[in-house]
Amino acid sequence: MRKAGPFLALAAAETCSLSGTRLSTIAIPWLVLSTTGSPVLTGVTAMMEMLPYVVAKALGGPLIDRVGAKRIAIVCDSVSVAVVALVPLLDFFGLLGMPVLLPAVFAMGVLRGPSDAAKQAMVPDIARLANVSLERVTGVASAIERLASTAGAAGAGALIGLIGPGQALLVNAATFAAAALIVAVGIPDMRRTPELSGARPAERPSYLDDLREGWRFLRGDAVLVSIVVMVAITNLLDQAYHAVLLPVWTRDSGHGPELLGAMFAAFAGASIAGAAIAAAISERMPRLIVYTVAFLLTGFPRFLVTALDAPLGLVFTTLAIGGFASGFLNPILSAVIFERIPKPLTGRVIALNTALCFALIPFGGLVGGTLISTIGLAAALLLTGFAYLVATLFPLALKSFRGFDRAVADVGASVSRR
Numbered sequence: 001m002r003k004a005g006p007f008l009a010l011a012a013a014e015t016c017s018l019s020g021t022r023l024s025t026i027a028i029p030w031l032v033l034s035t036t037g038s039p040v041l042t043g044v045t046a047m048m049e050m051l052p053y054v055v056a057k058a059l060g061g062p063l064i065d066r067v068g069a070k071r072i073a074i075v076c077d078s079v080s081v082a083v084v085a086l087v088p089l090l091d092f093f094g095l096l097g098m099p100v101l102l103p104a105v106f107a108m109g110v111l112r113g114p115s116d117a118a119k120q121a122m123v124p125d126i127a128r129l130a131n132v133s134l135e136r137v138t139g140v141a142s143a144i145e146r147l148a149s150t151a152g153a154a155g156a157g158a159l160i161g162l163i164g165p166g167q168a169l170l171v172n173a174a175t176f177a178a179a180a181l182i183v184a185v186g187i188p189d190m191r192r193t194p195e196l197s198g199a200r201p202a203e204r205p206s207y208l209d210d211l212r213e214g215w216r217f218l219r220g221d222a223v224l225v226s227i228v229v230m231v232a233i234t235n236l237l238d239q240a241y242h243a244v245l246l247p248v249w250t251r252d253s254g255h256g257p258e259l260l261g262a263m264f265a266a267f268a269g270a271s272i273a274g275a276a277i278a279a280a281i282s283e284r285m286p287r288l289i290v291y292t293v294a295f296l297l298t299g300f301p302r303f304l305v306t307a308l309d310a311p312l313g314l315v316f317t318t319l320a321i322g323g324f325a326s327g328f329l330n331p332i333l334s335a336v337i338f339e340r341i342p343k344p345l346t347g348r349v350i351a352l353n354t355a356l357c358f359a360l361i362p363f364g365g366l367v368g369g370t371l372i373s374t375i376g377l378a379a380a381l382l383l384t385g386f387a388y389l390v391a392t393l394f395p396l397a398l399k400s401f402r403g404f405d406r407a408v409a410d411v412g413a414s415v416s417r418r
Helices: 005-036 039-059 061-067 069-092 098-121 123-130 134-163 165-186 205-218 222-252 259-282 287-298 298-305 312-326 331-337 343-357 361-375 377-397 398-403
Strands: none
Touching: 005 039, 005 069, 005 098, 005 123, 005 134, 005 222, 005 259, 039 061, 039 098, 039 222, 039 343, 039 361, 061 098, 061 205, 061 259, 061 343, 069 098, 069 165, 098 123, 098 134, 098 343, 123 134, 123 331, 123 343, 134 165, 134 259, 134 312, 134 331, 165 298, 205 343, 222 259, 222 298, 222 331, 222 343, 222 361, 222 377, 259 331, 287 298, 287 312, 287 331, 287 377, 298 377, 312 331, 331 343, 331 361
């Protein structure tokens, strides 16, 4: 049980922060859409959070390796409490306009980026402490992530309908506070990069040298590059769907935030089952086949049913099937990525990898809003759906992607397989 303690603490911290973040991803777009009525402004607001998120995540990698992942996570989550709580406070006094909301959202992104990267960088060490495979740890973590997303989405719709999107963000502030406390108490200090912690200040490589070293390693691994390109494109399209396309579809269909939250919850809830199965059979799964089929099921169909204005029953069924399939993706991707990164480079390469995967997300809401304004909602849904299909099939044409199943770093070798 003692070995499992740090993993349980990380899982609990992730549950808190992710459930709160899911609430904010529904509350903030709905707040902008309900007050301005503009899909473009809704997309701009989403971009104002995600752009600094990506940049801060990429630049925070060397700091994680130098200062320690635990310390970065605690500091960023603690400051996030004050920033997020500022939004409902200003909303209560009637002072929350776009000139105030956009800087607040920008600050949220700056803080969330390094915090998320730091928690991800803890995973290999926690897998070693628990003496289990990376697939199992990432599978369980993915199931917990999906559970947090489900609870956050379901609760968000009801909470927004009850007290309004601005005041609902108080819950988000509370979840950041809980996450910081859990990490501080439940996770031991992880050892930092040996060559950095043992070197005298004059001998340490510069921050830019660390960043360049991480970049050289990442771009030199063909599998990691292929994953980054494909995930970056699908993340762009997912952001367009979640931040603008689906909220506008919900509003135009005559429904409120309760239905929007229920649809997010249906997708995320079904993904819990997929992630749980992936965690149980992770070491026996044919990675590439499962990965490909899962992406095909989780992508294009959900765009199609909303574009065709299908009955709600069919929409929810499609979301549930796609959500179940998506539960298999993160355990596979995370294990592949961690297995290919040497321990001394974990913080900076993980930060760069995830930042690049998120690099197009800031523009997703803007793309969604612009498409709706130019070609209409139904055509926008179809176009983004077809683009999603092409993006998921693209890596299969690359010979380098055949290395998907091979671990090349010291991480995989140092974790016992059962």
